[in-house]
Amino acid sequence: xxxxxxxxxxxxxxxxxxxxxxxxxxxxxxxPAKFFLDCYRKHGPVFRVSIAGHKYVxxxxxxxxxxxxxREGRDCLRSKEFWQGLVKEFDATCVLPGVDGxxxxxxxxxxxxxxxxxxxxxxxxxxxxxTDRGLAHDWHAxxxxxxxxxxxxxxxxxxxxxxxxMAPREYMHDIRNVILYILNVLVTRQRPKVMLRLxxxxxxxxxxAELGDKMVARGHERYGKLPEDKCVLTDDIMKANIEHPDIIxxxxxxxxxxxxYVAGLDTVAxxxxxxxxxxxxxxxxxxxxxxxxxxxxxxxxxxxxxxMKSTPVVQGAVMEAMRLYPIAVAQMRTANKDFEFAGHLIHxxxxxxxxxxVPHFMGEYYPEPEKFDIDRYQxxxxxxxxxxxxxxxxxxxxxxxxxxxxxxxxALTIARLFYKLDLELETPDYxxxxxxxxxxxxxxxxxxxxxxxxxx
Numbered sequence: 001x002x003x004x005x006x007x008x009x010x011x012x013x014x015x016x017x018x019x020x021x022x023x024x025x026x027x028x029x030x031x032p033a034k035f036f037l038d039c040y041r042k043h044g045p046v047f048r049v050s051i052a053g054h055k056y057v058x059x060x061x062x063x064x065x066x067x068x069x070x071r072e073g074r075d076c077l078r079s080k081e082f083w084q085g086l087v088k089e090f091d092a093t094c095v096l097p098g099v100d101g102x103x104x105x106x107x108x109x110x111x112x113x114x115x116x117x118x119x120x121x122x123x124x125x126x127x128x129x130x131t132d133r134g135l136a137h138d139w140h141a142x143x144x145x146x147x148x149x150x151x152x153x154x155x156x157x158x159x160x161x162x163x164x165x166m167a168p169r170e171y172m173h174d175i176r177n178v179i180l181y182i183l184n185v186l187v188t189r190q191r192p193k194v195m196l197r198l199x200x201x202x203x204x205x206x207x208x209a210e211l212g213d214k215m216v217a218r219g220h221e222r223y224g225k226l227p228e229d230k231c232v233l234t235d236d237i238m239k240a241n242i243e244h245p246d247i248i249x250x251x252x253x254x255x256x257x258x259x260x261y262v263a264g265l266d267t268v269a270x271x272x273x274x275x276x277x278x279x280x281x282x283x284x285x286x287x288x289x290x291x292x293x294x295x296x297x298x299x300x301x302x303x304x305x306x307x308m309k310s311t312p313v314v315q316g317a318v319m320e321a322m323r324l325y326p327i328a329v330a331q332m333r334t335a336n337k338d339f340e341f342a343g344h345l346i347h348x349x350x351x352x353x354x355x356x357x358v359p360h361f362m363g364e365y366y367p368e369p370e371k372f373d374i375d376r377y378q379x380x381x382x383x384x385x386x387x388x389x390x391x392x393x394x395x396x397x398x399x400x401x402x403x404x405x406x407x408x409x410x411a412l413t414i415a416r417l418f419y420k421l422d423l424e425l426e427t428p429d430y431x432x433x434x435x436x437x438x439x440x441x442x443x444x445x446x447x448x449x450x451x452x453x454x455x456x
């Protein structure tokens with residue numbers, strides 16, 4: 001008689017010690033990137049945490065980042081649950097970040113062109129004009145400028161023009177408030193649901209719906225009247241809604257059309273503010289950056305391709321700030337089925353954080369990881385090209401769809417800001433204060449002194 005081998009029992013996933021009731025909430029709130037890094041060092045690439053009363057498995061490090069890019073990773077993880085509160089709040093059926101599989105692919109295919117670098121191709125000088133007008137409007141000589149807020153206004157104008165053909169500055173605070181409440185309450189679940197009854201949120205939500213109605217009406221007016229190369233993201237969305245309502249039904253239009261503002265307002269503005277701080281904190285980097293932008297913009301009209309090829313210092317500063325101040329610290333997922341990761345069994349239905357930013361702060365990959373070193377990304381060093389060690393836009397099938405556009409937008413905004421204005425930190429020894437909710441980044445209190453316009 002043949003013996004049947006007993007199934008191998010995998011070891012229990014280690015649990016990170018925490019406080020009674022609060023668990024690991026305070027450590028997570030103080031600095032999620034450091035928290036995940038410390039846990040990774042102590043417990044390895046998979047561990048359990050308790051955040052705001054919810055239990056999570058965390059998979060972390062280059063191991064997690066590489067896993068996200070595999071077929072197994074795509075099959076084992078889904079994002080739906082974390083976005084269901086948002087979908088329900090707006091009586092929709094789905095939202096791009098919260099749908100998986102074939103439906104997710106269909107939506108990405110519809111929006112790929114509108115969110116991609118094609119959106120700015122041929123319009124680079126136009127965006128420079130938009131940027132310069134925003135700088136003139138909000139950054140006043142002799143005053144302390146609120147960096148995150150001013151960047152939000154600038155991002156709204158840029159993305160609005162490129163992706164929706166409207167820049168609704170008057171709705172900016174409403175959009176930002178909706179983002180704040182939705183992410184804190186319904187996505188990351190860091191705040192109680194009772195906050196959605198507050199007048200501030202209810203007013204912002206009504207205003208968001210008003211903006212959505214205007215965008216739908218404008219989309220219907222434009223449908224079929226523009227040549228293909230003049231269509232923007234919202235034209236592609238409206239076309240899909242009109243011709244394929246099974247893919248984008250009417251009840252999904254509000255979230256889908258306002259998506260560019262929701263996706264880009266906090267994330268891009270926070271990143272730009274972090275870059276400003278890093279450049280001003282490092283005078284030698286600032287000197288190199290100013291020399292580079294002065295040379296590039298002295299040429300007159302340029303396109304996005306020539307600009308990107310000519311600005312390695314700017315792009316190094318952008319990439320290094322995104323390493324040190326990542327927006328995508330971790331991605332939230334649910335286990336689609338039982339699967340094994342790093343020698344441990346994760347069960348179907350368990351909620352996960354995928355901490356892909358952990359390698360950003362590891363000396364094994366980035367020597368002196370706390371140092372702001374913009375030359376890490378140039379050959380022969382190319383430290384970011386080691387598998388799984390650089391994930392500023394997330395990983396896997398939900399990697400930021402606007403990544404290629406954001407790369408140009410970030411570089412252009414920083415280049416024009418330093419080309420046009422002479423800026424200083426509030427005090428030479430100023431250390432950046434940061435926030436973690438709803439998205440990580442510089443605190444709203446971060447200000448810089450606008451000495452005046454630069455002379456060329």
